[in-house]
Amino acid sequence: MDEFRAFFTATLNGRxxxxxxxxxxxxxxxxxxxxxxxxxRIFTQRFSVKLTITEDTLGNKIAKFTEILPSNTHFSRRGLLPFLEYITRDSGFYIQKRANLNATQNTIGLIAVDDFTLLSHWYDF
Incomplete structure (x- = not known):
């Protein structure tokens, strides 16, 4: 994430x-x-994705994200490319239930199928 943040800032004029x-x-x-x-000022940009859930031969669920294009033609995707390439990787992600962040927010881990060292944590609102 630190590398992505630095790339984004360098590519998009200090944002x-x-x-x-x-x-x-x-x-x-x-x-x-x-x-x-x-x-x-804080700005928001959305990128539409398609989520597909499949199972591997052992019955583990795999989540795959596909970006839906064209999306946000008024905003340069250039600074987001490292992250978009990560989240839309062909191998997809195993889904891991993590400890709850608090009483109402579940936390999941997305583990890259092709590289188990890549784990990102997401929490539910």
Whole structure:
């Protein structure tokens, strides 16, 4: 994440990433939301994704995200490319239930199928 943040800032004229969200994964039109700081203002940018859940031969669930294009033609995707390449990787992600963040927020881990060292944590709102 640190490398992605540095790349984003260097590529997009000093803007900085505040948060990344995956929204509405249980809905027909999920999306990735980026919140970034430009000057002193926070802006939001959405990228539509398709979520596909499959199973491997052992019965483990694999989540695959595919970006739906064209998306957000008024915003350069250039600074987001490392993250978009990560989240839309061909191998997909194993889903790991993590400890609850608090009483109402579940936390999951996404583990890259092709590289178990890549683990990202996401929590539910």
């Amino acid at each position: 900085s990433v505040q948060r990344l969200y995956l929204y509405d994964l249980d809905q027909p039109e999920p999306y990735l939301e980026l919140r970034y700081l430009s000057g002193t």
